[in-house]
Amino acid sequence: MSENIAVLGLGLMGSALARTLLDAGHPVTVWNRSAAKADALAAHGATPAATAAAAVGSASLVIVCVLDYAAAREALHDVELDGRVIANLTSGRPAEAREMAAWVAERGGEYVDGGIMAVPQMIGQPGALILYSGSQPAYDRHAQAFAALAEPRFVGTDPGLAPLLDLAMLTGMYGQIAGFLEAAALVSASGYPLADFTTELLAPWLGAMAALQPAWAKEIEAGDYATDVSNLEVNVHGLGAIIRTFHEQGVKADLLVPLRTIIERRVHRGHGAEGLSSLIEELR
Ligand SMILES: NC(=O)c1ccc[n+]([C@@H]2O[C@H](COP(=O)([O-])OP(=O)(O)OC[C@H]3O[C@@H](n4cnc5c(N)ncnc54)[C@H](OP(=O)(O)O)[C@@H]3O)[C@@H](O)[C@H]2O)c1
Known part of the structure; x- marks a missing residue:
């Protein structure tokens, strides 16, 4: 018809x-x-x-x-x-x-x-x-x-729902672009072929990490941030090592530093044993 x-x-x-x-x-x-x-x-x-x-x-x-x-x-x-x-x-x-x-x-x-x-x-x-x-x-x-x-x-x-979810999906996309650009800055400064890194290593890795998001969403909905994956204490150290490497390679970690600030804030408030999904409490 x-x-x-x-x-x-x-x-x-x-x-x-x-x-x-x-x-x-x-x-x-x-x-x-x-x-x-x-x-x-x-x-x-x-x-x-x-x-x-x-x-x-x-x-x-x-x-x-x-x-x-x-x-x-x-x-x-x-x-x-x-x-x-x-x-x-x-x-x-x-x-x-x-x-x-x-x-x-x-x-x-x-x-x-x-x-x-x-x-x-x-x-x-x-x-x-x-x-x-x-x-x-x-x-x-x-x-x-x-x-x-x-x-x-x-x-x-609610007519506002489609634009809200549209903007939320774009928010996720911008986060992914930020991560890609930082990774690309680090890899291209090292001389390793960026296209190979992106196709063979980064894209499959990001796909595997995205598969964890539904579990994080359930943790957030339940307000239960206990983790058997990796806690915030570990992530403070991991992200610290990443940012230090950026400085040593002469590239800027501008898009990563705010994330470390939020993780550190959560740890200082006594939530170091929780998982990454608990960072939502710092954004609310
Ligand atoms: N392109 C994408 O990838 C994409 C993806 C998702 C969503 N969108 C959304 O789709 C919408 C259109 O995007 P587009 O890529 O088609 O942009 P575009 O190629 O720049 O076209 C803009 C259109 O808006 C018209 N327009 C602008 N001001 C107007 C006014 N005051 N009165 C009447 N018509 C007016 C323009 O008319 P004239 O030809 O006379 O200037 C033109 O037809 C945007 O809201 C955009 O965010 C785009």
């Missing part, structure tokens, strides 16, 4: 979303603030609309993917939303999503927020994930279109 879909915003991501919906057989009307970007989509089978209102008027599902929430509101300003589902896949904060949901509801629309866990090239491909939250009936009605874009995961009726 195909449904009429409007896509507002034809940047890198919006264009990938529109193309994928067209490939899945949906009639797609597209609008972009600067009209030229609609031409490439028109060549792919989309119908360009002169205004956002015209695009919205043609569709039951309106996918918005612009720079930020202010831009999304600007695009939908003065547009009749009655009876439309607005699926806003623009990245933002949970508070912005909740405000946007209320703003859409005041105009008679139903609101679904989305957090895209993919780059444009991944849209429509295995491995792409989009988190959704907000109106469950609206999400259910358009589940088929959402499934064409990426693996869809509805996470809850």
Whole structure:
């Protein structure tokens, strides 16, 4: 079954979303603030609309993917939303999503927020994930279109939940990037081939370490930080040796030092026998 879909915003991501919906057989009307970007989509089978209102008027599902929430509101300003589902896949904060949901509801629309866990090239491909939250009936009605874009995961009726989990996943990613960059600084300063180190040693090791995270999550939920893996006393020494090695190799440990500070604080408070998951108490 195909449904009429409007896509507002034809940047890198919006264009990938529109193309994928067209490939899945949906009639797609597209609008972009600067009209030229609609031409490439028109060549792919989309119908360009002169205004956002015209695009919205043609569709039951309106996918918005612009720079930020202010831009999304600007695009939908003065547009009749009655009876439309607005699926806003623009990245933002949970508070912005909740405000946007209320703003859409005041105009008679139903609101679904989305957090895209993919780059444009991944849209429509295995491995792409989009988190959704907000109106469950609206999400259910358009589940088929959402499934064409990426693996869809509805996470809850609070519209702020998809952006919250999106930002949490990005937080984990930034932590991993920080670890990779520090390891890369140390290895490249030694002259060892960085690509070999990354492929053969680091990536498999990080995969094995990631497998421990569900157990840590259970410890945190239970507030039970007893460990049979390695305690904080041991980690203070381990991280101290790492940071000292950085100094000896002439590279900076700037991204690691704050972690050592937090571990030391926890140990000084008398929790040296606990596992790494107990550091959450220093962040709360
Ligand atoms: N690219 C990614 O890998 C990726 C991944 C996940 C999430 N996202 C999110 O997807 C959203 C779009 O990203 P993108 O990569 O497509 O960015 P982009 O290529 O820079 O495109 C930005 C889009 O926003 C439009 N826009 C900006 N200000 C506007 C305004 N005031 N009114 C109406 N339209 C406005 C632009 O229109 P003009 O063409 O007229 O400038 C353009 O269509 C962002 O929220 C981003 O965080 C992107």
